[in-house]
Structure formats: structure tokens, C-alpha cells
Amino acid sequence: MNSFSIGVDLGGTNLRIAAVDEQGLLVEKVTLGTKVSLGRDHVLNDMCDAIQRLSEKYKNSAALLGIGIGVPGIIDMESGLLRESPNLPGWADYPVRAEIERRLSTMVILENDANVAALGEKWLGAAKAFADMVMLTLGTGVGGGLVLGGKIWHGMNGMAGEFGHSTVEPEGYPCKCGNRGCLEQYASATAVVHMAREAIAADPASALARASHADPEFSAKSIYNLAIQGDEDARRIYRRVGRALGIVLSSMVNSLNLPMYVIGGGVSSAWDAFSPTIFEELRQRCMVYAATAPPDPLASSGGASAHVDPGSGRKTIITRALLGSDAGLYGAARLPMIAAEKR
Numbered sequence: 612m613n614s615f616s617i618g619v620d621l622g623g624t625n626l627r628i629a630a631v632d633e634q635g636l637l638v639e640k641v642t643l644g645t646k647v648s649l650g651r652d653h654v655l656n657d658m659c660d661a662i663q664r665l666s667e668k669y670k671n672s673a674a675l676l677g678i679g680i681g682v683p684g685i686i687d688m689e690s691g692l693l694r695e696s697p698n699l700p701g702w703a704d705y706p707v708r709a710e711i712e713r714r715l716s717t718m719v720i721l722e723n724d725a726n727v728a729a730l731g732e733k734w735l736g737a738a739k740a741f742a743d744m745v746m747l748t749l750g751t752g753v754g755g756g757l758v759l760g761g762k763i764w765h766g767m768n769g770m771a772g773e774f775g776h777s778t779v780e781p782e783g784y785p786c787k788c789g790n791r792g793c794l795e796q797y798a799s800a801t802a803v804v805h806m807a808r809e810a811i812a813a814d815p816a817s818a819l820a821r822a823s824h825a826d827p828e829f830s831a832k833s834i835y836n837l838a839i840q841g842d843e844d845a846r847r848i849y850r851r852v853g854r855a856l857g858i859v860l861s862s863m864v865n866s867l868n869l870p871m872y873v874i875g876g877g878v879s880s881a882w883d884a885f886s887p888t889i890f891e892e893l894r895q896r897c898m899v900y901a902a903t904a905p906p907d908p909l910a911s912s913g914g915a916s917a918h919v920d921p922g923s924g925r926k927t928i929i930t931r932a933l934l935g936s937d938a939g940l941y942g943a944a945r946l947p948m949i950a951a952e953k954r
Contacts, residue, residue: 614951615673617662618944619680620724620936623647623698626654628661629937630669631944635735637937639665651701659714666717677718677947681727681939682707683754688769691721697787698751720946724748724939725772726763728875728932729756731942736933737873744871745863746932747774747856749878753795762949775799777862779855797855800878803831806848818842835881846884853885857892864893864900864927875932882931886912889929903927 615638620627622645629640641661646653666675684696691708693699708721722730729746738744742761748754753775757764764771775795776788783792784805796802807829811820818837823829837845860872874882890908893900905926912930932938 613673614676615669616676616944616947617665617678618727618940618942618946619658619662619678620727620939620943621645621654621658621680621682621699622724623683626658626661627936627940628658628665629940629944630665631941632673633948635941637940638669640937640940641665647699647701651699651705654699655710655714659711662715666715675717676951677720678711678715679720679722679727679943679946680707680711681722681724681943683724686721686723686769688721688765691719693721718947718950720950722763722943722946723754723756723769723772725754726756726765727942727946728754728938729758729772729873729942730763730945731934731938731940732873732875732932733758733761733942734945735941736938737930738871741869741871743869744873745772745774745867745869746873746875747798747859749798749800749874749876751799751801753793753799754876774859774863777859779858794855794859798852798878800831803834803848803852803878804829806851807834807845810844810848814844817844819844831878831881835884838881838884849881849884850888852878852881853888854892856885857889858896860889860929861893861897861900864897864903868899868903868927870925870928872927872929873932874930875934875938877936879931882912886931893929900927 615630615632618629618631624645626643626645630638643657683698685694687694693702693705693707696702708719711719725748728748732738732746733744744758746756755772755774757772776793778792779794780792784796785791786793786796807819822833826833834845838849903926
């Protein structure tokens, strides 16, 4: 390889670091636990040590372009301050970029984790044939990223893409953001478990209740397994996920008229349980989608859309992400490459 960059996915649970070359080949990946309880400096030490090991290993065969870091939270793009991050307590208003550049003497680009996931899917994943796309990431919460002209769209102060806080139920569940009825309260892994707990309270003899007692790590995946086995309570929960996503996507499609909308994150593994309801809602609610829907949206959403010719048909594609948990790593690694292309 002629050059490479290092991508970092800094999460509240896992710290993942990868060397990626300019063709998108993941050369090597390191996964560590994010020991947030030991404090900010401990996490930064672990991160910088791993970055240094990777950069030293490959520096004789290729040039290091820089380091891209995806972080959950709100970032001041000009200063590199992490303004707020619920998953990283004690990091608020901390100059993350400046501190890592000081330690490593290398260019660092800090970016929101959902934005880098969107960029990764744009570069190498489901949206690689398109310059414009939206991504929703369904994890513990719901994040979002918007790519226009191949570049992340930040908005006025870096907060664009907060689709998880779009209202789907005006008097719905309260959200930590202060609103009620946010998408995050209906389409995240946390929301799926919360809705299951409500169903269990209403029927303590249900299959959901038995599964929760048998599985100490009762999760969205456990509920999905029941849904694909035909349990109606579990299927109803995932239809509710699909309805919430369909409502938000309807507004996006009507407002943005982009060719590609990608659904990623851990909950997207339940795609077959909630996606039919997404398309039902879109057909009912979205004028633009009605005019631009593919003949068989469910067929086109299974991954084939990664090979769609952007000039063929001008259809609105809504599909599942292809890169899985590595989307953020690829997107973070892509950031220094884009910066190098501008120089």
C-alpha cells in the first residue's frame, strides 16, 4: 500500500482501531474495552498506545495520512471539543482532538460516530454508487448522518443529522433530550426492550415473559428471535419499530428527495421483522416515495442496492447497511484521506 490512515471507533463499551489503506482494505484491526470507569486519561492512553503500535508497524511500507476518530456525542467541529457525550462521562467540553494531536504529533480529525458510519457506507457500503445519502443507526439510541456531494453535512454548528430526536408520537414516551415521542424511544435497542417489558407487565404468562426470566441478558435480539418464531407480542413490537421508522423516513423522503436511505446499527439485524412496516408507512404517508418507489422495495433493500446504477430510474432506495459494525471504522479512516485530497 502507498498510504493508509487509522480509523478509531470510540464507544462507551468498545474501543476499536484499524489501519485502512486508500483502496478501502482493512489492513489490521484492534479491539479493546473502553474502560470509562478508570477515567478519560486511561482511555486516551489505551487509544494512543494502540494507534502508535499500528502506525509504527506499517510506516516503513506506507505513508500515514492521519487519524480519524468517531465519537458518540456533540462535537464542536472547529475547535475539536467534545461538547457532550452521554456514553463518555467526564468528557464534556474536553479538547479531544488537541490532546490526541499533542500525544501523537499527527493530524487528527474528530467526528460524530453516526456521521462516520454514514461516510463508511457511502465509501464502501450500501450507498457507494451515490453521492447523496442518509443513514440511520439503530443502537442503544438512534443516530443519524447526512452525506451530500460525498461529504458529511454538518449544518450550522455540527449538529445536523439528529434524526433520532424526530417526533413520531407527539404525546409519547419522554426522551432524555426533553421532548416526548422521539424516534429513539421506539426504534432503538433500548426501546425494543422497554416495549417488551411493558408487554410482559400486561401479560406475565407470555412467551416474552418466559424468555425474560430464562435469559439474564434479555435483549432486542432475544425479542427478535421470538418474532421470527411467530410470537405475536414480539412481532407487534417490531411492527411498532417499523412504523416509527416509516413515519420519520416519510418526512425525510418528502423533504430531501435523496436517492438512498440506509438503516444500520445493531437493531438493523432484525430488518426482516420491521422493514415490511416501513414500506407500508411510506406508501401511505409519502407522496415522493409513491412517485419514486422501486417496483419491489423489499427485494431491492436486501443489499443489491449497493450495485445500483445511480442513473437508472431515479428511484428512492431504502436499504439495510452492508458494513455492519465496521462502518464507523471505515468512515473514520476515510476522513484523513478526504483531507489529503484537498491539499
